[in-house]
Amino acid sequence: MKNLFSSKKLTAMAALLMSVVLVLSACGSNSNSSIVEGKTNVVTSFYPLYYFASEIGGEYVNVVNLIPAGVEPHDWTPKSQDLSTASKAQLFLYNGAGLEGWTDSFLKGLPNDQTIITAEMSKGVELIQGNPEEEHDHSAETAEEHADHEEHGDEAEGAAADEHDHEHALDVDPHTWVSPKSAIIMAENVKNSLIQVDSAHKTEYEANYEALHSKLAALDAKFEQELSKTTMKDIVVSHQAFGYLARDYGLTQTAIMGLSADAEPRAQDLLNIAKYVKEKGIRYIFFEELVSPALADTLASEAKVDTLMLNPVEGLTPEQEKNGDTYITLMEANLQNLLKALK
Structure with missing residues (x-):
């Protein structure tokens, strides 16, 4: 191991996390920011739920996404304006499983006479325990x-x-949506919640859900078919956000950082990962968009491997929005990078 890392380098790399800067892109317009009269107003906590609600709700809903484009959900907290918006909506959808640590206090801040329905969209997903x-x-x-x-x-x-x-x-892994199998369950939860608050458009919501379900099922089948052909099954990622994807498609995830994107690894953790990379013949270390890639880059350089993007799909950047990217296209890009790393 002394050929890969010196103790001084490992200590420096661990300290590097102290200066990690989240890449906070300018707020995109992938969500309306105000209530619209005459429609079912739905407030979502972050992008995947915004996408599912928009696809299923169609013309009958106005979806307001709380977390701005380019902002890491673990580090976001609501402002008074967000509370004001939610107080006028009919439905609030959140992931749950510990992702939104602010949910309880947020809901308690709503007016006592508020009739908004709240629903946890990870319900029904078999959660991964432990941190x-x-x-x-x-x-x-x-x-x-x-x-x-x-x-x-x-x-x-x-x-x-x-x-x-x-x-x-975060005793539970909150990153449920990163697996297409979980996304199918979550999309059905969105559909059921929309019907609960607006049963008059049940037929339309069910039809829109079937169209979205077909896309998600095709994505799931593609992940299963393509990943089952790879001989390698081990991935090293910067942030422990891919546990559900790994579990559902037969992969093994090793993370530099933990469940929260700013968790700091110890020098010994980095030493163990370096050894793991060498023993398994891993050629790529995955980084993600909303967190600085500095640590992944340094580890990859010292281990003489390359880096690739693996997107946890927590939100769209303004550039992705301009390109017309969606949950589906970002997950397809993830699959291609996984296949490149595992071939």
Whole structure:
């Protein structure tokens, strides 16, 4: 292993995460930002749900997407304007499974006389339990940090309450939508929620859902057929966002960072990944759009492998929106890059 990494380089690479800068693109227009009279107004927490609701709702709905294009969902929190918009809508759709740590407080902030229906779209997906990054964080606590926690117990607990809740929310992998198999379940949940709030257009919603279901089923079949032909099954990714895709299509995911995109790896974690890359003959390390690729680039350079994009499809960038990209096209691009890395 000394040919791949020195301890100084590994320490420097771990420290590099401290300066990771999220790539926050300008807010795109892939969502209306206001309520429209005469339509069923649907507020979605992030892009995949916006796409499903728009496809299924068609001309009968107005979909407002809360998280702007180019913003990493793990790091977004709602503003007062978002609360105001939701208070006038008929339906609020969120992923759940711990993705939106702000949901409970957001819903509590709605007026008491609000009749908006809220629905968790990951319901029915078999969730992946466990969060290795938390185990690392707890085990790495120093004696000094522990003593500080003891000294400032109540004060520290109060100041860190929201962060604590978010960490525990990530005891479950929230990235359900990254697998087409999960997306099929989530799209049906969207359809059922739309019918619940607007039964007058049940026939239209069901027809639109069938059209979307055909696209998602074809995508699922393509993933199954193409990935079943690859001899390699191991992928190394920058962010642990592809657990459902790996589980559903027979792959093994190794992540540099954890479930939250800004989780910091330890030097020993990087050493283990470097060894893994060498032993498995891995030729590409995957990075994603909304997080700086610096760590993936450095690891790939030291291990003498290349990098490729693997998109967690958390949102469209303005450029992707201009190109007419959708959940479907981005997942198709993901498949092509997976096949390139695994052949």
